[in-house]
Amino acid sequence: MSEEVRQKLFKAFFTTKPEGKGTGLGLSISYQIVTEKHSGSLECISSPGNDATFVIRIPHVG
Numbered sequence: 851m852s853e854e855v856r857q858k859l860f861k862a863f864f865t866t867k868p869e870g871k872g873t874g875l876g877l878s879i880s881y882q883i884v885t886e887k888h889s890g891s892l893e894c895i896s897s898p899g900n901d902a903t904f905v906i907r908i909p910h911v912g
Contacts, residue, residue, distance in 0.1 A: 851896045
């Protein structure tokens with residue numbers, strides 16, 4: 851994916867789907883859960899023409 855798209859992935863209501871298809875909330879909600887509820891991080895590693903890898907890090911507690 852392009853850097854422009856990658857930078858917007860976790861913003862609420864952002865979607866690459868045609869209008870009326872999808873809400874653009876899935877990755878935004880996932881990001882909030884991981885970062886706010888679990889003090890973790892969620893990132894996407896990708897470059898144009900390549901697959902995307904999502905990395906979720908949640909700190910160990912206990």
